[in-house]
Amino acid sequence: MATTSPDRALRVDAQRNQDRIVAAAHEAFAELGYEVTIEEIARRAGVGAATIYRRFPTKERLLHAIFDTRIGELELDIAAATAMPDPWEALLAGIRALIEIQTANMVFLQALDQSGVMLELKDEINVRVFEPLSVLFSRAQASGQIRGDLDPSELPLLIQMVTATAKHTPTCPTPASAVRYLALLADALRTPTPSVLPPG
Amino acid sequence: MATTSPDRALRVDAQRNQDRIVAAAHEAFAELGYEVTIEEIARRAGVGAATIYRRFPTKERLLHAIFDTRIGELELDIAAATAMPDPWEALLAGIRALIEIQTANMVFLQALDQSGVMLELKDEINVRVFEPLSVLFSRAQASGQIRGDLDPSELPLLIQMVTATAKHTPTCPTPASAVRYLALLADALRTPTPSVLPPG
Amino acid sequence: MATTSPDRALRVDAQRNQDRIVAAAHEAFAELGYEVTIEEIARRAGVGAATIYRRFPTKERLLHAIFDTRIGELELDIAAATAMPDPWEALLAGIRALIEIQTANMVFLQALDQSGVMLELKDEINVRVFEPLSVLFSRAQASGQIRGDLDPSELPLLIQMVTATAKHTPTCPTPASAVRYLALLADALRTPTPSVLPPG
Amino acid sequence: MATTSPDRALRVDAQRNQDRIVAAAHEAFAELGYEVTIEEIARRAGVGAATIYRRFPTKERLLHAIFDTRIGELELDIAAATAMPDPWEALLAGIRALIEIQTANMVFLQALDQSGVMLELKDEINVRVFEPLSVLFSRAQASGQIRGDLDPSELPLLIQMVTATAKHTPTCPTPASAVRYLALLADALRTPTPSVLPPG
DNA sequence: AATGAATGAGAATTCATTCAT
DNA sequence: GATGAATGAATTCTCATTCAT
Numbered sequence: 001m002a003t004t005s006p007d008r009a010l011r012v013d014a015q016r017n018q019d020r021i022v023a024a025a026h027e028a029f030a031e032l033g034y035e036v037t038i039e040e041i042a043r044r045a046g047v048g049a050a051t052i053y054r055r056f057p058t059k060e061r062l063l064h065a066i067f068d069t070r071i072g073e074l075e076l077d078i079a080a081a082t083a084m085p086d087p088w089e090a091l092l093a094g095i096r097a098l099i100e101i102q103t104a105n106m107v108f109l110q111a112l113d114q115s116g117v118m119l120e121l122k123d124e125i126n127v128r129v130f131e132p133l134s135v136l137f138s139r140a141q142a143s144g145q146i147r148g149d150l151d152p153s154e155l156p157l158l159i160q161m162v163t164a165t166a167k168h169t170p171t172c173p174t175p176a177s178a179v180r181y182l183a184l185l186a187d188a189l190r191t192p193t194p195s196v197l198p199p200g
Numbered sequence: 201m202a203t204t205s206p207d208r209a210l211r212v213d214a215q216r217n218q219d220r221i222v223a224a225a226h227e228a229f230a231e232l233g234y235e236v237t238i239e240e241i242a243r244r245a246g247v248g249a250a251t252i253y254r255r256f257p258t259k260e261r262l263l264h265a266i267f268d269t270r271i272g273e274l275e276l277d278i279a280a281a282t283a284m285p286d287p288w289e290a291l292l293a294g295i296r297a298l299i300e301i302q303t304a305n306m307v308f309l310q311a312l313d314q315s316g317v318m319l320e321l322k323d324e325i326n327v328r329v330f331e332p333l334s335v336l337f338s339r340a341q342a343s344g345q346i347r348g349d350l351d352p353s354e355l356p357l358l359i360q361m362v363t364a365t366a367k368h369t370p371t372c373p374t375p376a377s378a379v380r381y382l383a384l385l386a387d388a389l390r391t392p393t394p395s396v397l398p399p400g
Numbered sequence: 401m402a403t404t405s406p407d408r409a410l411r412v413d414a415q416r417n418q419d420r421i422v423a424a425a426h427e428a429f430a431e432l433g434y435e436v437t438i439e440e441i442a443r444r445a446g447v448g449a450a451t452i453y454r455r456f457p458t459k460e461r462l463l464h465a466i467f468d469t470r471i472g473e474l475e476l477d478i479a480a481a482t483a484m485p486d487p488w489e490a491l492l493a494g495i496r497a498l499i500e501i502q503t504a505n506m507v508f509l510q511a512l513d514q515s516g517v518m519l520e521l522k523d524e525i526n527v528r529v530f531e532p533l534s535v536l537f538s539r540a541q542a543s544g545q546i547r548g549d550l551d552p553s554e555l556p557l558l559i560q561m562v563t564a565t566a567k568h569t570p571t572c573p574t575p576a577s578a579v580r581y582l583a584l585l586a587d588a589l590r591t592p593t594p595s596v597l598p599p600g
Numbered sequence: 601m602a603t604t605s606p607d608r609a610l611r612v613d614a615q616r617n618q619d620r621i622v623a624a625a626h627e628a629f630a631e632l633g634y635e636v637t638i639e640e641i642a643r644r645a646g647v648g649a650a651t652i653y654r655r656f657p658t659k660e661r662l663l664h665a666i667f668d669t670r671i672g673e674l675e676l677d678i679a680a681a682t683a684m685p686d687p688w689e690a691l692l693a694g695i696r697a698l699i700e701i702q703t704a705n706m707v708f709l710q711a712l713d714q715s716g717v718m719l720e721l722k723d724e725i726n727v728r729v730f731e732p733l734s735v736l737f738s739r740a741q742a743s744g745q746i747r748g749d750l751d752p753s754e755l756p757l758l759i760q761m762v763t764a765t766a767k768h769t770p771t772c773p774t775p776a777s778a779v780r781y782l783a784l785l786a787d788a789l790r791t792p793t794p795s796v797l798p799p800g
Numbered sequence: 801a802a803t804g805a806a807t808g809a810g811a812a813t814t815c816a817t818t819c820a821t
Numbered sequence: 822g823a824t825g826a827a828t829g830a831a832t833t834c835t836c837a838t839t840c841a842t
Contacts, residue, residue, distance in 0.1 A: 014822075037815060048824035050818080059816065113313065113367055150384075157365040157377060161385075164364030165357045167313055179398045181361060184350075188388035197383045199376060213842070214805060237832065248807045253834065414801075437836060448803035450839080459837065513713065513767055550784075557765040557777060561785075564764030565757045567713055579798050581761060584750075588788035597783045599776060613821070614826060637811065648828045653813065806840075812833090819827075 020045040021052055026066050029107035034063065034117070060118070063107065067121050070101055070108070071128050078132045087140040092186065094133050095159060099182060103166040103175035112160060113167070130156055146189050149197045161185055220245040221252055226266050229307035234263065234318065260320075263307065267321055270301050270308070271328050278332045288345040291336040292386065295359060296379075298329060302359075303366035303378045312360060313367075330356055346389050349397050361385055420445040421452055426466050429507035434463065434517075460518070463507065467521050470501055470508070471528050478532045487540040492586065494533050495559060499582060503566040503575035512560060513567070530556055546589050549597045561585055620645040621652055626666050629707035634663065634718065660720075663707065667721055670701055670708070671728050678732045687740040692786065694733050695759060696779075702759075703766035703778045712760060713767075730756055746789050749797050761785055 024045035028036045038059055042049040056062035077097035084090040102108040111118045112125070134152035141148065150158075162185055166178040224245035228236045238259055242249040256262035277297035284290040302308045311318045311325065334352035341348065350358075362385055366378040424445035428436045438459055442449040456462035477497035484490040502508040511518045512525070534552035541548065550558075562585055566578040624645035628636045638659055642649040656662035677697035684690040702708045711718045712725065734752035741748065750758075762785055766778040 017823085038817085039815080042824095048826095049816090050824055050826095051822085053817070054823075057817095113364065157381065160364045160367070161361040161381060164313065164360045167315060167360075176399060177357060181357065183397050184388050185361075188384050198379050217805080238834085239832080249833090250807050250835080251805075254805070254807095257834090259833070417802085438838085439836080442803095448805095449837090450803055450805090451801085453838070454802075457838095513764065557781065560764045560767070561761035561781060564713065564760045567715060567760075576799060577757065581757065583797050584788050585761075588784050598779050617826080638813090639811080647826095649812090650814080650828050651826075654826070654828095657813090659812070803842090804840105805842100807836100807838090809836095811835085814831080815828100816830100817828090819825105821824090821826100 017045070017047055017051060018055055021047060021055065021062075022065060022069070025052075025062055026069075026105075029063060029066060030105040033106040033110050038062075060120075063118070064121060067108075067111070067124070070105070071125065074098060074101055074129055075132070078129065078136075082132065082136060087136065087143045088145040088190075091133070091136040091140045091146075092182075094136050095162075095182065098129060098133070098159060099163055099166075099175075099178050102163045103178050109163060109167060112156070113164065126156070150189070158185065158189075217245070217247055217251065218255060221247060221255065221262075222266065225252075225262050226305075229263060229266060230305040233306040233310050238262075260318075263318070264321065267308075267311075267324070270305070271325065274298060274301055275328055275332070278329065278336075282332065282336060287336065287340040287343045288390075291333070291340045291346075292382075294333050294336050295362075295382065298333070298359060299362055299366075299378050299382060302363045309363055309367060312356065313364070326356075350389065358385065358389075417445070417447055417451060418455055421447060421455065421462075422465060422469070425452075425462055426469075426505075429463060429466060430505040433506040433510050438462075460520075463518070464521060467508075467511070467524070470505070471525065474498060474501055474529055475532070478529065478536075482532065482536060487536065487543045488545040488590075491533070491536040491540045491546075492582075494536050495562075495582065498529060498533070498559060499563055499566075499575075499578050502563045503578045509563060509567060512556070513564065526556070550589070558585065558589075617645070617647055617651065618655060621647060621655065621662075622666065625652075625662050626705075629663060629666060630705040633706040633710050638662075660718075663718070664721065667708075667711075667724070670705070671724065674698060674701055675728055675732070678729065678736075682732065682736060687736065687743045688745040688790075691733070691736040691740045691746075692782075694736050695762075695782065698729060698733070698759060699762055699766075699778050699782060702763045709763055709767060712756065713764070726756075750789065758785065758789075 021041070025041045028041045028044055032040070038049050038052055041062075042052055045052070052062060056065060074097055078094045081090045081093035081097065084093060102112065111121050133155055137146065137152040137155055140146045141150070141152070162178055162182045165181045166175040221241070225241045228241045228244055232240070238249050238252055241262075242252055245252070252262065256265060274297055278294045281290045281293035281297065284293060302312065311321050333355055337346070337352040337355055340346045341350070341352070362378055362382045365381045421441070425441045428441045428444055432440070438449050438452055441462075442452055445452070452462060456465060474497055478494045481490045481493035481497065484493060502512065511521050533555055537546070537552040537555050540546045541550070541552070562578055562582045565581045566575040621641070625641045628641045628644055632640070638649050638652055641662075642652055645652070652662065656665060674697055678694045681690045681693035681697065684693060702712065711721050733755055737746070737752040737755055740746045741750070741752070762778055762782045765781045
């Protein structure tokens with residue numbers, strides 16, 4: 001043949017499609033949440049619906065792939081935060097990274113807010129995101145910057161307190177309410193145990 | 201006569217079904233949220249789906265009927281809270297009443313958490329629940345028991361911070377996590393403005 | 401017992417119900433056409449739906465009973481028209497009687513306008529209404545008051561030409577359009593055969 | 601390559617189905633009126649019901665698509681009629697074109713005969729069909745070929761007089777009765793006002 | 801005998817997933 | 822390999838008719 005082997009040509013094409021699908025799915029899930037139809041994603045990607053199914057056997061697996069990429073980025077951000085000298089600032093930076101992704105992405109909000117759905121994803125987020133964040137939490141707590149009557153395992157719920165406030169303005173790229181209520185939560189975390197928290 | 205009139209006899213049966221429908225709907229909406237099908241509710245009530253439509257012309261009206269009862273109870277609780285002498289305790293009592301109903305009922309959570317759905321109900325909750333709660337909030341703030349950089353209009357979001365933590369255990373009749381994180385939030389509210397909250 | 405026998409008391413009651421059902425059905429069919437629900441008729445009659453089914457095994461049979469009464473009245477009107485001295489005026493009077501009933505009664509319009517429904521009723525109307533009207537038509541034709549290229553069997557279609565125009569104003573007790581277009585049709589009937597009608 | 605592109609190959613199949621759907625819908629609406637179910641149309645087309653919804657988002661839009669084609673043809677016929685030299689013949693030709701389509705199609709009859717349904721379509725027919733026909737009517741009237749006590753706005757009702765007679769034989773491709781009674785109506789229209797029409 | 805209640809059989813519409821080309 | 826097309830399984834809601842009291 002005149003050019004590269006047809007095999008390679010196809011792979012280039014296929015990869016381009018793969019990328020467009022992922023990008024379109026990302027955008028669509030972010031905007032519309034999990035309820036978005038496969039057809040809409042295909043439309044945005046400029047491919048046929050069946051092409052999506054060639055790569056991703058189900059809608060959930062497509063979502064999983066999106067999450068995977070995002071979680072990878074998040075892992076990097078958290079690693080960067082971990083390198084910060086001040087434990088409290090490190091924790092806040094890590095939390096901010098998570099919150100930013102969530103508030104920019106409707107389906108991310110749904111995944112952590114809603115019960116009984118996307119369980120597999122939740123597990124993965126626990127392992128890859130909340131475990132390293134817990135380390136930061138413990139460190140800040142050990143340094144006396146966080147009240148003692150909280151446990152690192154509560155981090156998912158604490159973060160949810162903040163992201164829940166962003167549910168109604170997820171389109172805004174800078175979710176002002178999330179920033180505001182994270183500050184409020186931070187005050188609570190720093191409170192030198194003035195009250196007795198009932199067991200969770 | 202010794203027995204009741206035939207009119208009443210019929211009503212007994214009908215009322216039993218009516219009660220079963222309401223109970224089943226309550227339970228199903230509480231467990232599964234608004235997405236539950238009428239068929240599922242009918243199954244739980246032991247009646248045909250069309251029977252539900254006899255009493256409740258649409259799914260939304262069925263939901264509304266259940267909400268209405270709950271909101272009525274809530275109004276009483278809030279009124280009772282309003283009668284408490286200490287403004288701060290009054291506010292907490294009112295919030296607790298709302299949170300208890302929300303955490304016991306998935307669809308109640310959805311109504312307040314999700315945007316673009318059940319708008320009519322949201323309006324009703326605003327008028328019948330959040331308005332009286334805002335009064336309590338203002339009172340507590342005027343008495344110096346709540347930091348000054350918060351506004352009563354933020355009450356829905358603040359409450360959402362707490363209820364969001366109960367999303368994953370809404371079936372539990374005593375939502376321990378909600379109680380715990382309400383206490384945490386209370387600490388934040390009472391903080392004498394140690395940090396500057398960014399605008400929401 | 402103090403009053404009449406319970407047997408007779410019941411029959412009086414039953415007859416009153418029967419009358420109310422017929423009256424309500426008449427009114428409801430007249431206003432809303434055949435699409436009216438049995439429940440609506442029952443509501444207007446002040447009885448339960450099942451009571452209607454006790455007397456009339458199906459909705460169609462109920463309709464039939466209504467028609468039966470109306471057709472009886474119509475027979476009388478036509479008989480009266482038949483007694484009129486002038487054949488042309490007699491025919492017009494008969495036609496007017498039919499048209500009045502039709503235009504005052506939506507379901508009557510439907511029965512004659514629509515194909516494939518209420519076939520049994522159509523047959524009955526043919527026998528009890530159109531046959532005597534045809535006699536009047538033939539008489540008027542024999543007296544030279546109607547053009548010769550029409551046949552008495554066409555009477556149903558000719559009348560339909562008029563009633564069709566009343567479809568959109570059937571609520572009006574005096575259907576002005578029907579009167580107007582009956583006059584127009586009358587001109588056509590009286591035309592001394594100026595054109596050659598193609599076969600129908 | 602010898603064969604067409606795969607793009608086009610697919611479209612051939614789809615187009616065949618599309619054609620079958622339109623043909624089946626046309627036929628079914630013509631035979632059974634608007635009450636025909638989508639399922640029945642799908643059955644006749646040999647496809648699943650959902651396939652119809654792929655092309656036509658609602659039943660009404662499917663109907664509209666079919667109407668649209670017919671009305672387009674009708675517009676051409678009326679334009680051709682308008683070009684005829686004799687105003688009376690032009691009007692008759694225009695009316696005939698409309699009547700032919702109506703009598704061949706039950707749902708077309710329903711659209712004009714029944715009140716309160718297919719309002720959007722009625723509007724479109726008014727603009728695209730009755731307005732140009734009214735011009736023809738006025739012209740014929742101005743030329744003295746139509747009695748003066750009629751108004752162009754009565755055209756819909758006048759035509760309904762004719763089509764109503766075809767209601768019971770709408771499947772017949774050549775609606776003999778409509779032709780016959782149009783001729784009868786024509787005589788009435790041409791009558792040099794021998795009677796006084798009551799107001800409609 | 802009377803009735804309100806109950807329901808089964810639809811009807812329109814949607815969407816994740818599979819198939820034919 | 823890719824794709825538009827096709828569809829089965831749901832879901833909400835309606836109504837003539839039957840049933841339990």
